[in-house]
Amino acid sequence: MxxxxxxxxxxxxxxxxxxxxxxxxxxxxxxxxxxxxxxxxxxxxxxxxxxxxxxxxxxxxxxxxxxxxxxxxxxxxxxxxxxxxxxxxxxxxxxLRRTNRFGGVSHIPASERGHVAYVREVLAVTDIDVDHVNRLGWTALLEAVILGDGGPAHQEIVRLLLAAGDRELADGDGVTALAHAERRGYAEIAELLR
CATH class of the missing domain: 1.25.40.20 (Ankyrin repeat-containing domain)
Known part of the structure; x- marks a missing residue:
């Protein structure tokens, strides 16, 4: 070099x-x-x-x-x-279709990690596929619910994703984001998903 x-x-x-x-x-x-x-x-x-x-x-x-x-x-x-x-x-x-080692696009890890401002911005200024499914069989919405903590940041991300995407996409096992939220006791997120 x-x-x-x-x-x-x-x-x-x-x-x-x-x-x-x-x-x-x-x-x-x-x-x-x-x-x-x-x-x-x-x-x-x-x-x-x-x-x-x-x-x-x-x-x-x-x-x-x-x-x-x-x-x-x-x-x-x-x-x-x-x-x-x-x-x-x-x-x-x-x-925007290029994927990471998990088969995800940029807003998926942001949703998991609770980066509200990032998710808001990328959804507002790009045409990223909000419902992209990674190799785990998860969308950003599923990651926000499954890997998030159910708190205010993840609640806001769920709101943003719902406004831009499809709440009915299930994971690879057919389990919806609503079912995951209910299993985890995330009442506020479950209410958003109903």
Whole structure:
């Protein structure tokens, strides 16, 4: 690996936008990969280094480049819940159908983790498939119910997903989100689903 490429990876990981710009202007490959196949843009997205991401997107970095774990800069916005990073990456045209290692799109982990602002934003400004089913047989709604805590954040996510999607989609075993909510004692979510 060239020194300038190594400097770019290190600067992206550290969140140093000035050093990232210098490396790019010095001829660094914006698609260089580290030992886990992460690009500088993916490193920036993982750490929510928004200014670094701006520099890399302006330099043409690929928002869909996936690492060894099938994460991409775009997909991890759903994990981190960063609306600021979503707004930086969206103009670069991410593939909203690209999936992570679980077969999910970005709003599924956001729904599971209770990232209300992210779910609201991605549903409002993209045409993401709200009812995408991952390899577990779960939609974002099912993940919010099955893996969420039933609290206010997950209740709001359920409201948002219901407004945009299909409440009748069941998991791979035919169990609906309502049945999961009732089993877990999530009365408020169950009421929303009725």
């Amino acid at each position: 060239k020194d300038v490429d190594r400097r770019l990876l290190d600067a992206a990981r550290a969140g140093d936008a000035v050093a990232v710009r210098a490396a790019v202007e010095g001829g660094a490959n914006v698609e260089v990969r580290d030992e886990e196949l992460r690009t500088p843009l993916l490193l920036a997205s993982l750490a929510n280094h928004v200014q670094v991401a701006r520099v890399l997107v302006a330099a043409g970095a690929d928002v869909d480049a996936q690492d060894a774990r099938r994460d991409s800069a775009w997909l991890v916005t759903g994990v981190t819940g960063s609306v600021a990073m979503l707004r930086v990456l969206l103009p670069a045209g991410p593939d």
